[in-house]
Amino acid sequence: MRTRQIDEAALPHGTYLNSGAAARAGLKVNRFCYDLRQPENRAAFGADPEAAMARYDLPEEDRALIRAKDWLGLIKRGVNVFVLLRLAQLCGDGLVAVGAQMRGETPEQYLATRNIGKGG
Amino acid sequence: MGRIIGGIGSPHAPSIGALIDAGDWDNPDWRPLLRGFAPMQDWLVQQRPDAAILIYNDHVTTFFFETYPIFALSVAENHRIADEGFGPRPLAPIPGDPDFAWHVAHSLVDDEFDITLCHDMPLDHGALTPASALWPDRAAPWPAKLLPIAVNVLQFPVPSPRRLFRLGQALRRAVQSYRDDAYRVVVLGTGGLSHQLHGERFGYQNYDWDMRFLDLLEEDPEQLAALRLQDFIENAGAEGAEMIMWLAMRGALSARVRRLHRNYHAPLHTGFAQALFEDMGD
Numbered sequence: 001m002r003t004r005q006i007d008e009a010a011l012p013h014g015t016y017l018n019s020g021a022a023a024r025a026g027l028k029v030n031r032f033c034y035d036l037r038q039p040e041n042r043a044a045f046g047a048d049p050e051a052a053m054a055r056y057d058l059p060e061e062d063r064a065l066i067r068a069k070d071w072l073g074l075i076k077r078g079v080n081v082f083v084l085l086r087l088a089q090l091c092g093d094g095l096v097a098v099g100a101q102m103r104g105e106t107p108e109q110y111l112a113t114r115n116i117g118k119g120g
Numbered sequence: 121m122g123r124i125i126g127g128i129g130s131p132h133a134p135s136i137g138a139l140i141d142a143g144d145w146d147n148p149d150w151r152p153l154l155r156g157f158a159p160m161q162d163w164l165v166q167q168r169p170d171a172a173i174l175i176y177n178d179h180v181t182t183f184f185f186e187t188y189p190i191f192a193l194s195v196a197e198n199h200r201i202a203d204e205g206f207g208p209r210p211l212a213p214i215p216g217d218p219d220f221a222w223h224v225a226h227s228l229v230d231d232e233f234d235i236t237l238c239h240d241m242p243l244d245h246g247a248l249t250p251a252s253a254l255w256p257d258r259a260a261p262w263p264a265k266l267l268p269i270a271v272n273v274l275q276f277p278v279p280s281p282r283r284l285f286r287l288g289q290a291l292r293r294a295v296q297s298y299r300d301d302a303y304r305v306v307v308l309g310t311g312g313l314s315h316q317l318h319g320e321r322f323g324y325q326n327y328d329w330d331m332r333f334l335d336l337l338e339e340d341p342e343q344l345a346a347l348r349l350q351d352f353i354e355n356a357g358a359e360g361a362e363m364i365m366w367l368a369m370r371g372a373l374s375a376r377v378r379r380l381h382r383n384y385h386a387p388l389h390t391g392f393a394q395a396l397f398e399d400m401g402d
Contacts, residue, residue, distance in 0.1 A: 003348055004348075005277070005278070005280050005348050005349040005350065006276055006277070006348075006349055006350055006353075007350055010350070011350075011353065012321055012324075012353065012354055013320065013321065014319040014320030014321035014322075015316070015318075015319050015321050015353065015358050016318060016319050016358075017276045017358070018185075018274060018275045018276060019275065019276035019277070023185065023275060027185060027186070030180070030184075030185055031184065031186070034180055034184050036205050037181060037202070037203050037204055037205045038203070039203070039207075042205070072319070072320070075318045075319055076319075080180055080185075080274055080275075081317045081318040081359075082179040082180050082181075082274070083180045084318075085205075086204070086205035086206075089205065089206065095317070095389065096388075098322075099317070099322040099323055099389065102318065102319055102320060102322040103320060103322050103323060104320065110323065113323065114323075114387065114388050114389075115386060115387050115388070116149045116387045116388050117149060
Protein backbone atom coordinates (compact mmCIF):
# COMPACT_ATOMS: atom_id res chain seq x y z
CA MET A 1 0.00 0.00 0.00
CA ARG A 2 1.19 3.50 -0.76
CA THR A 3 2.17 5.36 2.38
CA ARG A 4 0.85 8.84 2.97
CA GLN A 5 3.81 11.04 3.89
CA ILE A 6 1.86 13.23 6.30
CA ASP A 7 -0.82 12.42 8.87
CA GLU A 8 -1.94 15.89 9.96
CA ALA A 9 -4.07 14.52 12.80
CA ALA A 10 -1.02 12.89 14.38
CA LEU A 11 1.47 15.78 14.23
CA PRO A 12 3.45 16.51 17.38
CA HIS A 13 1.84 19.04 19.73
CA GLY A 14 2.73 22.62 18.86
CA THR A 15 3.38 21.93 15.16
CA TYR A 16 1.46 23.72 12.40
CA LEU A 17 1.89 22.81 8.74
CA ASN A 18 1.44 25.33 5.98
CA SER A 19 -1.13 23.46 3.88
CA GLY A 20 -4.77 23.39 2.85
CA ALA A 21 -7.09 25.61 4.89
CA ALA A 22 -4.25 27.26 6.84
CA ALA A 23 -2.34 28.00 3.61
CA ARG A 24 -5.48 29.64 2.18
CA ALA A 25 -6.30 31.59 5.35
CA GLY A 26 -2.74 32.82 5.69
CA LEU A 27 -2.15 33.82 2.07
CA LYS A 28 -2.90 37.55 2.43
CA VAL A 29 -0.87 38.08 5.55
CA ASN A 30 1.91 35.91 4.13
CA ARG A 31 1.95 38.22 1.09
CA PHE A 32 2.05 41.25 3.37
CA CYS A 33 5.06 39.88 5.25
CA TYR A 34 6.69 38.61 2.03
CA ASP A 35 6.70 42.11 0.58
CA LEU A 36 8.61 43.40 3.61
CA ARG A 37 11.74 42.13 1.86
CA GLN A 38 11.51 45.41 -0.09
CA PRO A 39 13.00 48.38 1.82
CA GLU A 40 10.19 50.78 0.80
CA ASN A 41 7.60 48.45 2.35
CA ARG A 42 9.64 48.15 5.53
CA ALA A 43 9.78 51.94 5.69
CA ALA A 44 6.03 52.27 5.03
CA PHE A 45 5.20 49.82 7.81
CA GLY A 46 7.55 51.60 10.18
CA ALA A 47 5.96 54.98 9.42
CA ASP A 48 2.31 53.92 9.59
CA PRO A 49 1.53 50.27 10.31
CA GLU A 50 -2.25 50.72 10.03
CA ALA A 51 -2.03 52.31 6.59
CA ALA A 52 0.41 49.62 5.45
CA MET A 53 -1.96 46.85 6.59
CA ALA A 54 -4.94 48.60 4.99
CA ARG A 55 -3.20 48.67 1.62
CA TYR A 56 -3.05 44.88 1.69
CA ASP A 57 -6.74 44.55 2.62
CA LEU A 58 -5.75 42.36 5.58
CA PRO A 59 -8.66 40.82 7.51
CA GLU A 60 -9.23 42.44 10.92
CA GLU A 61 -8.21 39.18 12.61
CA ASP A 62 -4.73 39.44 11.07
CA ARG A 63 -4.40 43.12 11.93
CA ALA A 64 -5.27 42.45 15.58
CA LEU A 65 -2.65 39.69 15.78
CA ILE A 66 0.00 41.96 14.25
CA ARG A 67 -0.87 44.85 16.61
CA ALA A 68 -0.57 42.46 19.56
CA LYS A 69 2.72 40.99 18.21
CA ASP A 70 1.01 37.64 18.71
CA TRP A 71 3.53 35.54 16.77
CA LEU A 72 2.04 32.24 17.87
CA GLY A 73 -1.41 33.43 16.83
CA LEU A 74 -0.09 34.35 13.40
CA ILE A 75 1.56 30.93 13.01
CA LYS A 76 -1.74 29.26 13.92
CA ARG A 77 -3.42 31.50 11.38
CA GLY A 78 -1.20 30.05 8.64
CA VAL A 79 1.75 32.44 8.47
CA ASN A 80 5.06 30.89 7.49
CA VAL A 81 7.77 31.44 10.08
CA PHE A 82 10.34 32.81 7.64
CA VAL A 83 8.12 35.62 6.40
CA LEU A 84 6.90 36.17 9.94
CA LEU A 85 10.47 36.86 11.04
CA ARG A 86 10.66 39.86 8.69
CA LEU A 87 7.67 41.38 10.43
CA ALA A 88 8.82 40.41 13.93
CA GLN A 89 12.25 41.93 13.32
CA LEU A 90 10.63 45.22 12.28
CA CYS A 91 8.62 45.10 15.50
CA GLY A 92 11.80 44.62 17.53
CA ASP A 93 11.56 40.88 18.13
CA GLY A 94 14.38 38.66 16.87
CA LEU A 95 14.24 34.87 16.60
CA VAL A 96 14.99 34.31 20.30
CA ALA A 97 12.13 36.59 21.38
CA VAL A 98 9.75 35.05 18.83
CA GLY A 99 10.66 31.52 19.88
CA ALA A 100 10.39 32.28 23.57
CA GLN A 101 6.93 33.77 23.09
CA MET A 102 5.75 30.72 21.19
CA ARG A 103 7.03 28.45 23.97
CA GLY A 104 5.34 30.59 26.59
CA GLU A 105 8.66 31.64 28.11
CA THR A 106 10.74 34.76 28.55
CA PRO A 107 13.82 35.06 26.30
CA GLU A 108 15.98 34.45 29.40
CA GLN A 109 14.10 31.25 30.23
CA TYR A 110 14.46 30.02 26.67
CA LEU A 111 18.17 30.82 26.46
CA ALA A 112 18.73 28.94 29.72
CA THR A 113 17.68 25.76 27.87
CA ARG A 114 20.34 26.30 25.16
CA ASN A 115 24.06 25.50 24.96
CA ILE A 116 25.03 29.03 23.96
CA GLY A 117 27.21 30.91 26.43
CA LYS A 118 28.03 27.71 28.30
CA GLY A 119 31.14 26.81 26.37
CA GLY A 120 29.02 24.42 24.30
CA MET B 121 31.24 12.33 -19.44
CA GLY B 122 31.38 14.65 -16.46
CA ARG B 123 32.28 13.34 -13.05
CA ILE B 124 31.01 13.87 -9.52
CA ILE B 125 34.01 14.15 -7.23
CA GLY B 126 32.23 14.39 -3.90
CA GLY B 127 29.39 15.67 -1.79
CA ILE B 128 29.14 18.18 1.01
CA GLY B 129 26.46 18.63 3.64
CA SER B 130 26.25 22.10 5.16
CA PRO B 131 23.86 24.04 7.37
CA HIS B 132 22.34 27.37 6.43
CA ALA B 133 21.20 30.18 8.71
CA PRO B 134 21.22 33.99 8.53
CA SER B 135 23.24 34.05 11.77
CA ILE B 136 26.08 32.10 10.13
CA GLY B 137 26.18 34.53 7.19
CA ALA B 138 26.28 37.52 9.52
CA LEU B 139 29.26 36.08 11.42
CA ILE B 140 31.11 35.34 8.18
CA ASP B 141 30.47 38.86 6.86
CA ALA B 142 31.80 40.30 10.11
CA GLY B 143 34.91 38.08 9.87
CA ASP B 144 33.94 36.65 13.24
CA TRP B 145 35.12 33.08 12.58
CA ASP B 146 36.39 32.68 16.15
CA ASN B 147 33.29 33.83 18.02
CA PRO B 148 33.40 31.58 21.10
CA ASP B 149 29.84 30.27 20.75
CA TRP B 150 30.12 29.65 17.03
CA ARG B 151 33.76 28.70 16.51
CA PRO B 152 33.12 24.93 16.68
CA LEU B 153 30.68 25.36 13.80
CA LEU B 154 32.50 27.96 11.72
CA ARG B 155 35.89 26.24 11.95
CA GLY B 156 34.11 23.03 10.98
CA PHE B 157 34.03 24.42 7.46
CA ALA B 158 37.85 24.48 7.26
CA PRO B 159 38.49 20.89 6.04
CA MET B 160 35.86 21.38 3.34
CA GLN B 161 37.34 24.74 2.31
CA ASP B 162 40.78 23.10 2.00
CA TRP B 163 39.40 20.17 0.02
CA LEU B 164 37.67 22.52 -2.42
CA VAL B 165 40.87 24.52 -2.90
CA GLN B 166 42.73 21.28 -3.70
CA GLN B 167 40.02 19.81 -5.91
CA ARG B 168 38.91 22.95 -7.77
CA PRO B 169 35.60 21.57 -9.10
CA ASP B 170 34.22 23.29 -12.22
CA ALA B 171 30.71 23.44 -10.80
CA ALA B 172 28.72 22.93 -7.64
CA ILE B 173 25.17 21.62 -7.78
CA LEU B 174 23.47 23.04 -4.70
CA ILE B 175 20.25 21.49 -3.42
CA TYR B 176 18.75 24.06 -1.08
CA ASN B 177 15.48 25.67 -0.08
CA ASP B 178 14.37 29.21 -0.64
CA HIS B 179 12.84 30.84 2.47
CA VAL B 180 9.92 32.57 0.75
CA THR B 181 12.37 35.10 -0.66
CA THR B 182 12.54 34.47 -4.40
CA PHE B 183 9.38 32.37 -4.57
CA PHE B 184 6.04 33.17 -2.98
CA PHE B 185 3.19 30.78 -2.19
CA GLU B 186 0.91 32.20 -4.89
CA THR B 187 3.02 30.28 -7.42
CA TYR B 188 5.31 27.89 -5.64
CA PRO B 189 7.50 25.38 -7.47
CA ILE B 190 8.22 22.07 -5.76
CA PHE B 191 11.51 21.77 -7.66
CA ALA B 192 13.16 24.72 -9.45
CA LEU B 193 16.47 24.85 -11.30
CA SER B 194 18.41 27.93 -12.29
CA VAL B 195 19.69 28.31 -15.86
CA ALA B 196 20.86 31.85 -15.08
CA GLU B 197 24.23 33.22 -16.09
CA ASN B 198 24.48 35.07 -12.78
CA HIS B 199 22.71 34.85 -9.43
CA ARG B 200 21.77 38.03 -7.64
CA ILE B 201 22.08 38.34 -3.86
CA ALA B 202 18.54 38.58 -2.48
CA ASP B 203 17.33 40.99 0.19
CA GLU B 204 15.46 38.78 2.65
CA GLY B 205 14.22 41.72 4.65
CA PHE B 206 17.39 42.68 6.49
CA GLY B 207 19.35 44.10 3.52
CA PRO B 208 21.36 42.01 1.01
CA ARG B 209 24.66 40.48 2.10
CA PRO B 210 27.83 42.11 0.71
CA LEU B 211 28.60 39.30 -1.75
CA ALA B 212 29.31 39.40 -5.47
CA PRO B 213 26.69 37.78 -7.72
CA ILE B 214 27.46 34.07 -8.15
CA PRO B 215 27.95 32.89 -11.74
CA GLY B 216 26.17 29.89 -13.17
CA ASP B 217 27.06 27.78 -16.19
CA PRO B 218 24.01 27.95 -18.49
CA ASP B 219 25.32 25.29 -20.87
CA PHE B 220 25.71 22.78 -18.05
CA ALA B 221 22.45 23.89 -16.40
CA TRP B 222 20.44 23.36 -19.60
CA HIS B 223 21.99 19.94 -20.02
CA VAL B 224 21.00 19.03 -16.45
CA ALA B 225 17.49 20.38 -17.09
CA HIS B 226 17.06 18.18 -20.17
CA SER B 227 18.44 15.17 -18.39
CA LEU B 228 16.21 15.63 -15.33
CA VAL B 229 13.02 16.08 -17.35
CA ASP B 230 13.94 13.08 -19.55
CA ASP B 231 14.27 11.27 -16.23
CA GLU B 232 10.71 12.35 -15.23
CA PHE B 233 11.77 15.14 -12.86
CA ASP B 234 9.61 17.87 -14.38
CA ILE B 235 11.42 20.76 -12.80
CA THR B 236 10.63 24.49 -13.10
CA LEU B 237 13.35 26.40 -14.98
CA CYS B 238 14.33 29.88 -13.81
CA HIS B 239 16.24 32.50 -15.81
CA ASP B 240 16.46 34.75 -12.77
CA MET B 241 16.78 33.19 -9.34
CA PRO B 242 18.14 35.53 -6.67
CA LEU B 243 19.64 33.54 -3.80
CA ASP B 244 18.81 33.79 -0.11
CA HIS B 245 20.59 32.37 2.93
CA GLY B 246 19.60 28.83 1.96
CA ALA B 247 22.16 29.04 -0.84
CA LEU B 248 24.41 31.86 0.32
CA THR B 249 25.36 30.38 3.69
CA PRO B 250 27.06 27.31 2.22
CA ALA B 251 28.51 29.22 -0.75
CA SER B 252 30.07 31.95 1.39
CA ALA B 253 31.26 29.50 4.05
CA LEU B 254 32.82 27.02 1.63
CA TRP B 255 34.51 29.66 -0.57
CA PRO B 256 35.39 32.34 2.00
CA ASP B 257 37.97 34.31 -0.03
CA ARG B 258 36.07 37.50 -0.83
CA ALA B 259 39.01 39.00 -2.74
CA ALA B 260 38.87 36.26 -5.38
CA PRO B 261 36.08 35.67 -7.91
CA TRP B 262 33.78 32.72 -7.10
CA PRO B 263 35.93 29.74 -8.08
CA ALA B 264 33.11 27.35 -9.11
CA LYS B 265 29.98 27.85 -11.19
CA LEU B 266 26.83 27.33 -9.17
CA LEU B 267 23.81 25.31 -10.25
CA PRO B 268 21.16 25.94 -7.59
CA ILE B 269 18.16 23.64 -7.31
CA ALA B 270 15.45 24.89 -4.97
CA VAL B 271 13.23 22.38 -3.18
CA ASN B 272 9.94 23.20 -1.51
CA VAL B 273 10.13 22.12 2.12
CA LEU B 274 7.76 24.81 3.42
CA GLN B 275 4.30 24.36 1.92
CA PHE B 276 2.94 20.85 2.16
CA PRO B 277 2.78 18.55 0.22
CA VAL B 278 6.57 18.39 0.29
CA PRO B 279 8.31 15.69 -1.79
CA SER B 280 9.21 12.53 0.08
CA PRO B 281 12.66 11.52 1.35
CA ARG B 282 12.69 8.80 -1.34
CA ARG B 283 11.98 11.40 -4.03
CA LEU B 284 14.91 13.54 -2.92
CA PHE B 285 17.22 10.52 -2.90
CA ARG B 286 16.10 9.76 -6.45
CA LEU B 287 16.64 13.38 -7.46
CA GLY B 288 20.25 12.90 -6.43
CA GLN B 289 20.50 9.71 -8.48
CA ALA B 290 19.05 11.57 -11.47
CA LEU B 291 21.62 14.34 -10.98
CA ARG B 292 24.38 11.74 -11.11
CA ARG B 293 23.06 10.49 -14.46
CA ALA B 294 22.88 14.10 -15.67
CA VAL B 295 26.50 14.85 -14.76
CA GLN B 296 27.72 11.57 -16.20
CA SER B 297 26.02 12.28 -19.53
CA TYR B 298 27.54 15.76 -19.91
CA ARG B 299 29.59 16.09 -23.10
CA ASP B 300 32.56 17.79 -21.41
CA ASP B 301 34.79 14.90 -20.31
CA ALA B 302 36.90 17.01 -18.01
CA TYR B 303 33.95 18.55 -16.13
CA ARG B 304 34.15 17.91 -12.38
CA VAL B 305 31.22 18.55 -10.08
CA VAL B 306 30.70 18.70 -6.34
CA VAL B 307 27.17 18.25 -4.98
CA LEU B 308 26.06 20.28 -1.98
CA GLY B 309 23.06 19.50 0.19
CA THR B 310 22.09 22.08 2.75
CA GLY B 311 19.87 22.35 5.78
CA GLY B 312 19.93 22.25 9.53
CA LEU B 313 19.54 18.87 11.18
CA SER B 314 16.97 18.73 13.99
CA HIS B 315 15.19 22.01 14.60
CA GLN B 316 11.74 23.48 14.84
CA LEU B 317 11.25 27.22 14.51
CA HIS B 318 7.52 27.60 15.06
CA GLY B 319 4.71 26.81 17.46
CA GLU B 320 4.90 25.72 21.07
CA ARG B 321 7.44 23.10 19.93
CA PHE B 322 9.91 25.84 18.95
CA GLY B 323 13.48 24.90 19.86
CA TYR B 324 13.01 21.15 19.57
CA GLN B 325 16.31 19.30 19.04
CA ASN B 326 17.27 15.64 18.96
CA TYR B 327 20.99 14.87 19.23
CA ASP B 328 20.59 11.08 19.02
CA TRP B 329 18.52 11.31 15.85
CA ASP B 330 21.03 13.69 14.28
CA MET B 331 23.91 11.30 15.00
CA ARG B 332 21.98 8.36 13.58
CA PHE B 333 21.06 10.39 10.51
CA LEU B 334 24.74 11.18 9.85
CA ASP B 335 25.70 7.51 10.33
CA LEU B 336 23.00 6.23 7.99
CA LEU B 337 23.60 8.96 5.44
CA GLU B 338 27.10 7.65 5.02
CA GLU B 339 26.56 3.90 5.35
CA ASP B 340 22.95 3.09 4.46
CA PRO B 341 21.05 6.05 2.97
CA GLU B 342 18.35 3.66 1.68
CA GLN B 343 17.12 3.40 5.29
CA LEU B 344 16.63 7.16 5.39
CA ALA B 345 14.96 7.20 1.97
CA ALA B 346 12.43 4.67 3.26
CA LEU B 347 11.27 6.97 6.08
CA ARG B 348 8.20 9.19 5.83
CA LEU B 349 8.29 12.97 6.13
CA GLN B 350 6.23 12.50 9.27
CA ASP B 351 9.15 10.54 10.78
CA PHE B 352 11.41 13.52 10.13
CA ILE B 353 8.90 15.98 11.63
CA GLU B 354 8.43 13.83 14.74
CA ASN B 355 12.13 13.13 15.31
CA ALA B 356 13.82 16.18 13.85
CA GLY B 357 11.21 18.93 14.22
CA ALA B 358 9.07 20.41 11.46
CA GLU B 359 11.88 22.53 10.02
CA GLY B 360 14.17 19.50 10.35
CA ALA B 361 12.27 18.10 7.36
CA GLU B 362 14.81 20.02 5.28
CA MET B 363 17.27 17.22 6.07
CA ILE B 364 15.85 15.53 2.98
CA MET B 365 18.05 17.85 0.91
CA TRP B 366 21.11 16.11 2.34
CA LEU B 367 19.59 12.91 1.02
CA ALA B 368 19.59 14.33 -2.52
CA MET B 369 23.30 15.09 -2.13
CA ARG B 370 23.94 11.52 -0.98
CA GLY B 371 21.84 10.08 -3.81
CA ALA B 372 24.15 11.78 -6.29
CA LEU B 373 27.19 9.94 -4.91
CA SER B 374 28.55 6.45 -5.37
CA ALA B 375 26.94 3.66 -3.33
CA ARG B 376 29.99 3.63 -1.07
CA VAL B 377 31.68 6.85 -0.12
CA ARG B 378 34.78 7.84 1.80
CA ARG B 379 34.01 10.22 4.64
CA LEU B 380 36.67 12.92 4.89
CA HIS B 381 35.00 15.13 7.49
CA ARG B 382 32.10 15.27 9.93
CA ASN B 383 31.25 17.88 12.53
CA TYR B 384 28.29 18.80 14.74
CA HIS B 385 27.43 21.81 16.89
CA ALA B 386 24.12 22.91 18.38
CA PRO B 387 24.58 26.25 20.13
CA LEU B 388 21.08 27.68 19.90
CA HIS B 389 17.93 26.72 17.96
CA THR B 390 19.30 24.22 15.47
CA GLY B 391 21.47 21.12 15.25
CA PHE B 392 24.13 22.16 12.74
CA ALA B 393 26.23 19.55 10.96
CA GLN B 394 28.86 19.39 8.26
CA ALA B 395 29.95 16.37 6.26
CA LEU B 396 32.30 15.79 3.34
CA PHE B 397 32.18 12.60 1.31
CA GLU B 398 34.53 11.63 -1.50
CA ASP B 399 32.94 9.82 -4.42
CA MET B 400 34.36 6.33 -5.01
CA GLY B 401 33.16 5.91 -8.60
CA ASP B 402 30.71 3.42 -10.09
